[in-house]
Amino acid sequence: MSVRNFNIAIAGATGAVGQEIVAVLERRGFPVGECRLLASSRSAGKTMRFRDQEVTVQELSASAFKDIDIAFFSAGATRSREFAPAALESGALVVDNSSAFRMDPEVPLIIPEVNAEQMGDSMLIANPNCCAAILAVAIWPLHQKATLKRVVVSTYQSASGAGAQAMEELKDQVKAFAAGEEPKTEIFPYPIAFNVFSHNSAVAENGFNDEENKLVQEVQKIFSTPELEIVPTCIRVPVLRAHSEAVLMDFAETLSASEAREILASAPGVTLVDDVEGGHFPMPIEAAGELDVHVGRLRDAGSSGRSVALFISGDQLLKGAAWNAVQIAETWIRKA
Amino acid sequence: MSVRNFNIAIAGATGAVGQEIVAVLERRGFPVGECRLLASSRSAGKTMRFRDQEVTVQELSASAFKDIDIAFFSAGATRSREFAPAALESGALVVDNSSAFRMDPEVPLIIPEVNAEQMGDSMLIANPNCCAAILAVAIWPLHQKATLKRVVVSTYQSASGAGAQAMEELKDQVKAFAAGEEPKTEIFPYPIAFNVFSHNSAVAENGFNDEENKLVQEVQKIFSTPELEIVPTCIRVPVLRAHSEAVLMDFAETLSASEAREILASAPGVTLVDDVEGGHFPMPIEAAGELDVHVGRLRDAGSSGRSVALFISGDQLLKGAAWNAVQIAETWIRKA
Numbered sequence: 058m059s060v061r062n063f064n065i066a067i068a069g070a071t072g073a074v075g076q077e078i079v080a081v082l083e084r085r086g087f088p089v090g091e092c093r094l095l096a097s098s099r100s101a102g103k104t105m106r107f108r109d110q111e112v113t114v115q116e117l118s119a120s121a122f123k124d125i126d127i128a129f130f131s132a133g134a135t136r137s138r139e140f141a142p143a144a145l146e147s148g149a150l151v152v153d154n155s156s157a158f159r160m161d162p163e164v165p166l167i168i169p170e171v172n173a174e175q176m177g178d179s180m181l182i183a184n185p186n187c188c189a190a191i192l193a194v195a196i197w198p199l200h201q202k203a204t205l206k207r208v209v210v211s212t213y214q215s216a217s218g219a220g221a222q223a224m225e226e227l228k229d230q231v232k233a234f235a236a237g238e239e240p241k242t243e244i245f246p247y248p249i250a251f252n253v254f255s256h257n258s259a260v261a262e263n264g265f266n267d268e269e270n271k272l273v274q275e276v277q278k279i280f281s282t283p284e285l286e287i288v289p290t291c292i293r294v295p296v297l298r299a300h301s302e303a304v305l306m307d308f309a310e311t312l313s314a315s316e317a318r319e320i321l322a323s324a325p326g327v328t329l330v331d332d333v334e335g336g337h338f339p340m341p342i343e344a345a346g347e348l349d350v351h352v353g354r355l356r357d358a359g360s361s362g363r364s365v366a367l368f369i370s371g372d373q374l375l376k377g378a379a380w381n382a383v384q385i386a387e388t389w390i391r392k393a
Numbered sequence: 394m395s396v397r398n399f400n401i402a403i404a405g406a407t408g409a410v411g412q413e414i415v416a417v418l419e420r421r422g423f424p425v426g427e428c429r430l431l432a433s434s435r436s437a438g439k440t441m442r443f444r445d446q447e448v449t450v451q452e453l454s455a456s457a458f459k460d461i462d463i464a465f466f467s468a469g470a471t472r473s474r475e476f477a478p479a480a481l482e483s484g485a486l487v488v489d490n491s492s493a494f495r496m497d498p499e500v501p502l503i504i505p506e507v508n509a510e511q512m513g514d515s516m517l518i519a520n521p522n523c524c525a526a527i528l529a530v531a532i533w534p535l536h537q538k539a540t541l542k543r544v545v546v547s548t549y550q551s552a553s554g555a556g557a558q559a560m561e562e563l564k565d566q567v568k569a570f571a572a573g574e575e576p577k578t579e580i581f582p583y584p585i586a587f588n589v590f591s592h593n594s595a596v597a598e599n600g601f602n603d604e605e606n607k608l609v610q611e612v613q614k615i616f617s618t619p620e621l622e623i624v625p626t627c628i629r630v631p632v633l634r635a636h637s638e639a640v641l642m643d644f645a646e647t648l649s650a651s652e653a654r655e656i657l658a659s660a661p662g663v664t665l666v667d668d669v670e671g672g673h674f675p676m677p678i679e680a681a682g683e684l685d686v687h688v689g690r691l692r693d694a695g696s697s698g699r700s701v702a703l704f705i706s707g708d709q710l711l712k713g714a715a716w717n718a719v720q721i722a723e724t725w726i727r728k729a
Binding site: 235236286292294336357366 | 583595633639678691693
């Protein structure tokens with residue numbers, strides 16, 4: 058393992074995920090030399106803390122990646138397409154959190170617990186969609202044991218999945234309610250306080266919305282199982298942070314809930330939260346801030362012996378974004 | 394159809410569902426003679442409005458059903474078991490909203506849109522669990538067309554499903570958040586504001602909790618399909634009123650999403666809310682207060698041509714409780 062420090066750039070450093078990448082680099086004691094924070098001209102000039110330094114945010118530009126070893130991109134797909142080539146040209150490893158390159162067959166889409174070996178020598182690595190990452194890390198160990206045939210998943214997605222402003226909108230709507238005022242709805246198409254609604258991405262030709270289609274395609278790519286049937290319903294709920302997912306899995310081979318529980322108890326990236334007697338199962342308020350995904354409510358579904366249901370809560374800003382991105386970088390430097 | 398008035402008793406009149414029964418009787422112009430409101434000794438002496446009368450709440454007792462034609466019970470299973478026999482002995486039709494008699498093979502469990510004919514001559518009719526009622530009314534017309542083989546359902550259940558106090562707890566927690574105070578958790582086992590959690594009923598031997606098992610058994614009974622496989626996950630969400638459900642249906646015969654949409658557009662008890670271009674689908678804030686169940690997000694799941702997914706929001710205090718109970722009484726008086 059390398060002991061040298063790496064110069065890091067974070068494109069989109071002031072966004073919800075960008076801030077988390079900074080925090081995770083600190084939390085993990087990542088060997089950082091320079092920490093270069095990049096954002097739009099609007100945010101340039103702001104300062105952010107990294108460890109004991111005050112770092113001034115610079116404008117994201119093609120020339121901003123000189124001497125950078127690892128560039129994290131979390132400024133949206135358009136900016137990734139525009140500026141990732143410059144970062145690659147500077148010789149940096151690019152870990153892209155946007156959807157820009159995820160389905161590019163040339164670009165590895167990586168969850169280190171699942172398919173680290175697919176990173177190969179690629180200097181551009183795509184970081185999966187939040188729901189896909191949280192689901193994949195929980196069901197992969199079971200797929201290895203009994204081969205998934207079909208996954209039915211309903212999500213309970215928090216406001217922060219739509220960015221820091223969306224989280225503020227939920228807080229503001231709740232404060233308006235408490236004050237007896239009319240809540241304002243600007244970021245989301247509908248009130249999020251005291252409501253749930255179908256994920257606010259466009260509905261595609263096939264009837265599934267973009268979030269649902271991403272989840273399907275990305276898990277299929279990460280697992281290298283293009284034939285795996287996944288039926289998602291993506292729903293927003295008035296939670297600030299951490300996504301939850303109710304999952305039913307049909308396997309090709311026999312797998313009981315108790316076998317699945319045993320497998321998940323020692324699975325990487327998973328914390329089993331499955332106290333049946335105490336009625337304690339995964340919840341977003343407990344999964345928030347955790348690197349691991351919480352998994353529980355394991356039960357046999359039907360009498361075939363080949364179907365298991367479970368419930369997941371995972372921090373979509375961490376395993377669903379920043380932590381998975383930093384984990385990709387950690388995996389890379391172990392090989393560097 | 395009878396034109397005479399009926400003397401009504403409501404056991405549990407001061408509870409969340411009891412109050413809704415009073416409101417629905419008014420809203421429907423139900424032919425009410427006397428409206429006798431019954432509750433525990435704690436609530437006896439309170440007054441409630443019915444139409445332009447002020448009605449004093451009386452204590453629920455075996456002698457409280459004299460001259461009553463229709464008795465609605467919504468005071469919990471224990472009280473139903475204790476006092477329903479007295480109401481029946483007085484000659485009243487008993488519509489019981491508790492779980493006391495639902496699975497009794499002698500007692501019809503009725504959703505008027507689905508199995509009104511099973512009421513027969515029974516003077517004791519059970520009203521289904523809220524999630525079961527909302528699901529059943531939406532999927533029954535599709536079952537009639539293509540025969541359901543399997544239903545996978547994840548719920549998004551509002552606080553008021555646990556009673557009026559639970560709804561107040563959610564409001565109080567949100568107000569505490571707005572005031573920067575520590576929220577109190579007394580009714581639910583965990584904070585409900587900004588959180589979701591597995592339904593707070595006990596987990597049974599089979600790994601499913603009581604709410605989930607009710608949903609399965611009651612839909613099987615209502616549809617007269619004991620072999621229908623139903624895999625539920627029941628989850629509480631911080632919504633005040635109206636439950637939602639993400640549903641995947643596998644059919645024995647071919648059924649497309651567009652055929653299902655056409656069937657549901659004219660199905661009794663269903664309002665189709667499925668504006669794909671406008672991104673407008675069922676939401677609890679819109680379904681709250683509605684007698685109909687809102688259904689949308691219809692889409693073909695997989696390539697078999699026999700699987701359809703949809704999303705439902707329905708007012709669990711109305712179709713999931715008070716409205717279905719009054720609807721049973723309306724069906725009964727049409728025959729009386």
